[in-house]
Amino acid sequence: MAKTDTSLLVTTSPVQRRRPRGRGYKTFRVIMLVLVAVTFLAPILWMLLASFKTNVDIYNPGAAFVFSPTTKNYDTVFGQADYIQFIWNSFFVAAVATVLSLLLAVPAAYSMSRFVMKKSAVLVLLARVIPGVSLLVPWYFVFANMRIVGTYTPLVLSHMFVSLPLILYIMMSFFDSMPEDLEEQAQVDGLTPIGAFLRITLPLSVPGIATSSILSFIFSWNNFMFALVLSGASTKTLPVAIFDFVGYASIDWGGLMAAAVVVTIPIMVIALFTQKYIVSGLTAGATKG
Amino acid sequence: MTTITGSRKGRSSASLSGWANRHRKWVFAAPAMVFVALLIAFPLGWTLYLSLTDASGSIRAPHDFIGMANYLDVLTDVDRFWPAVGRTAIFTVGAMVIEMVLGMAIALLLWRPFRGQGLVRVIILLPLVATPVAVGMMWRLIFEPTIGFANQLLSWVGIPAQPWLAGEATALPTLIFVDIWQWTPMVVLILLAGLTSLSDEPDEAARVDGANAWQRFWHVTFPLVMPTFITAILLRGIDALKTFDILYATKGKGGGSFHEVETLNVYAYGLSFDYNKYGESSAVLVIFFLMIIGCIWLLTIRKKKAGDR
Numbered sequence: 001m002a003k004t005d006t007s008l009l010v011t012t013s014p015v016q017r018r019r020p021r022g023r024g025y026k027t028f029r030v031i032m033l034v035l036v037a038v039t040f041l042a043p044i045l046w047m048l049l050a051s052f053k054t055n056v057d058i059y060n061p062g063a064a065f066v067f068s069p070t071t072k073n074y075d076t077v078f079g080q081a082d083y084i085q086f087i088w089n090s091f092f093v094a095a096v097a098t099v100l101s102l103l104l105a106v107p108a109a110y111s112m113s114r115f116v117m118k119k120s121a122v123l124v125l126l127a128r129v130i131p132g133v134s135l136l137v138p139w140y141f142v143f144a145n146m147r148i149v150g151t152y153t154p155l156v157l158s159h160m161f162v163s164l165p166l167i168l169y170i171m172m173s174f175f176d177s178m179p180e181d182l183e184e185q186a187q188v189d190g191l192t193p194i195g196a197f198l199r200i201t202l203p204l205s206v207p208g209i210a211t212s213s214i215l216s217f218i219f220s221w222n223n224f225m226f227a228l229v230l231s232g233a234s235t236k237t238l239p240v241a242i243f244d245f246v247g248y249a250s251i252d253w254g255g256l257m258a259a260a261v262v263v264t265i266p267i268m269v270i271a272l273f274t275q276k277y278i279v280s281g282l283t284a285g286a287t288k289g
Numbered sequence: 290m291t292t293i294t295g296s297r298k299g300r301s302s303a304s305l306s307g308w309a310n311r312h313r314k315w316v317f318a319a320p321a322m323v324f325v326a327l328l329i330a331f332p333l334g335w336t337l338y339l340s341l342t343d344a345s346g347s348i349r350a351p352h353d354f355i356g357m358a359n360y361l362d363v364l365t366d367v368d369r370f371w372p373a374v375g376r377t378a379i380f381t382v383g384a385m386v387i388e389m390v391l392g393m394a395i396a397l398l399l400w401r402p403f404r405g406q407g408l409v410r411v412i413i414l415l416p417l418v419a420t421p422v423a424v425g426m427m428w429r430l431i432f433e434p435t436i437g438f439a440n441q442l443l444s445w446v447g448i449p450a451q452p453w454l455a456g457e458a459t460a461l462p463t464l465i466f467v468d469i470w471q472w473t474p475m476v477v478l479i480l481l482a483g484l485t486s487l488s489d490e491p492d493e494a495a496r497v498d499g500a501n502a503w504q505r506f507w508h509v510t511f512p513l514v515m516p517t518f519i520t521a522i523l524l525r526g527i528d529a530l531k532t533f534d535i536l537y538a539t540k541g542k543g544g545g546s547f548h549e550v551e552t553l554n555v556y557a558y559g560l561s562f563d564y565n566k567y568g569e570s571s572a573v574l575v576i577f578f579l580m581i582i583g584c585i586w587l588l589t590i591r592k593k594k595a596g597d598r
Contacts, residue, residue, distance in 0.1 A: 108321035134574035138332035260423035
C-alpha cells in the first residue's frame with residue numbers, strides 16, 4: 001500500500017541520480033512501454049469504436065477508423081426495456097453481496113488476524129481454489145428444491161461466495177499491518193474489547209474496507225457463471241444479458257459491442273478513480289512470501 | 290493488558306456483552322465460518338456423494354448409489370475427459386508461463402520511476418477490471434475471420450488470414466492469448482509490489498562487483514523476488530485452471546462444435562447444466578479438485594524452499 005510507494009521514492013531515486021542509464025536503454029524502454037500501453041488499450045478502444053458503428057460499417061474494412069458514428073446500437077441496448085432492469089440487477093446483487101460479505105468478513109478477518117487463526121483462514125481461503133461448478137451443482141439442487149432459482153436470493157448468496165473470501169483476505173493483511181497499541185490504549189481507558197474494535201479499529205480500517213468493497217463490487221459485477229445458472233429472465237445480470245445479442249444464426253455485432261461497453265465502462269470508470277485502492281487490494285499479502 | 294481488562298469486565302458483568310467480549314475471537318469469526326462452511330463444505334460433501342450416484346435428468350428425480358462406476362466411466366473416457374484434461378493443462382501452463390515471463394518483463398520496465406508512469410499503470414489496470422464476458426465478446430469481434438481487425442492487420446503486412454477462434458487447431462492458442470491479455474497485468478502488479486519492497490543494497494553490491502544488467506537480474510533481483518514470483522504463479526495458475534467466462538463467451542456450449550476449447554471446467558459445466566448428468570459431472574469435479582490441490586501442494590513446497598533460502 002502506501003508503504004510500497006514510499007520505498008519506491010526513497011530507495012530508487014538516489015540511484016537514478018547517481019547513475020543515469022544510457023540513451024540506448026532509455027529509447028528502448030520508451031518504445032517497449034508504448035508497445036505495452038497500446039497492446040492493453042487498443043482492443044478496448046476498438047470495442048468502443050465498433051459500438052458506435054452500424055453493422056454495415058463493422059463489415060467494411062474501409063470504415064475501420066473513418067465512419068459516421070451512430071448511437072443506434074445504444075438505442076437498441078437501452079430500447080430493450082429490460083436492459084435498465086439488468087443494469088439494476090447487476091448493481092443490486094453486487095452491492096448487497098458486498099455489504100453482507102463486509103458484515104461477516106471484517107470481524108472475522110480481525111479475529112483471524114489478531115488471534116492468529118491461520119488454520120481457519122486457510123479453510124476459508126479454500127474458497128479461492130474450488131472450481132465454481134462444483135459448488136454450483138449442489139447449490140442448484142438446493143435452490144431448485146426451495147423453488148427460489150430465478151430470484152435474487154441465490155444470486156446474492158452465490159456472489160457472496162466470491163466476495164467474502166476476497167474481503168477476508170484483504171482485511172486480514174490490512175489488520176496484520178495495523179498496530180494493536182491504540183486498541184489496548186482504548187481498553188485501558190475503559191472501553192470493552194468489542195467497544196475498542198467498533199470505536200477505534202473500525203474507523204481506522206476505512207481504507208482497507210474501501211479497498212475490499214471496491215474489489216468485491218467489481219468481481220461480483222463481472223461474475224458470470226453463477227448468474228448464468230441461478231438467475232431468471234427478470235433477474236439476469238449484465239454479463240448474462242450480453243448473450244441476447246448472440247443469435248443462433250447471426251450476431252448483432254454493433255449491439256453486442258454496445259452491450260459490452262455498457263457492462264465494462266462503469267467498472268473501468270470506478271477503477272480509474274480508485275486505482276490506488278484496487279492495486280493495494282490486488283497485491284494484498286502477495287509480497288509477504 | 291488486553292486479556293486482564295477483558296476478563297475483569299467480563300466477570301463484573303456476567304451479561305451477554307461480557308460473554309461476547311471474552312469469546313470475541315469466536316464471536317467475530319463464527320458467522321463468516323458458518324456461512325463459508327454452508328456454502329462450501331456442504332456442497333463439496335454433496336458433490337462427493339453425487340459422484341457415487343447415478344443422479345441425472347430432473348434434479349428431483351430419485352438416484353441410486355452406484356459406487357465408483359462414474360469414476361471408472363470418467364477415467365476410461367478417452368473422447369471427452371482426457372482431451373479436456375490435456376486442454377486444461379495446455380491452457381493453464383501456456384497462459385501461466387507466458388504471463389509470468391511477460392509480467393516480469395513489464396514489471397522490470399515499470400520498476401524504476403519515469404515520467405508518465407502513472408498513465409501506463411492505469412492503462413495496465415484496465416484489462417484487469419474489464420468484465421471477462423465482455424472481453425471475450427470484444428476479442429470475438431477482433432478475431433472474426435472475415436470482418437475482424439486481427440486479419441485486417443495481418444493483410445496489411447502481407448500474412449494470409451487466420452481462422453483464429455473459428456479454427457479447430459487455432460482456437461485454444463487464441464484463447465490463451467486472450468487470457469494473457471487480460472491477466473498479465475495481475476502478474477505485473479504483484480511483481481511490481483514485490484520489486485519495490487526490495488532493498489537496493491544487493492543490487493548496488495553486484496553493480497560494484499561489475500555485474501551487468503542481466504547478471505544482476507538473474508543472480509540478485511530474481512532470487513529475491515522468488516517468493517512473490519511463486520505467489521503470482523499460484524494465483525494465476527489457480528485462476529487459469531478455473532477459466533470459464535471467456536471460453537464460454539467465445540465458443541459457447543461444449544467448448545465449440547468440435548469441443549476444441551473444452552477444458553475440464555467447461556466439460557463439467559456442460560455435463561451438469563446441458564446434459565443434466567449430475568453424477569458423472571460430480572466425479573469429474575472431484576478428480577479436477579484433487580488435481581488442483583495436488584498442483585498447489587507442489588507449488589507451496591517450492592515456495593517454502595525459496596523462502597528458506
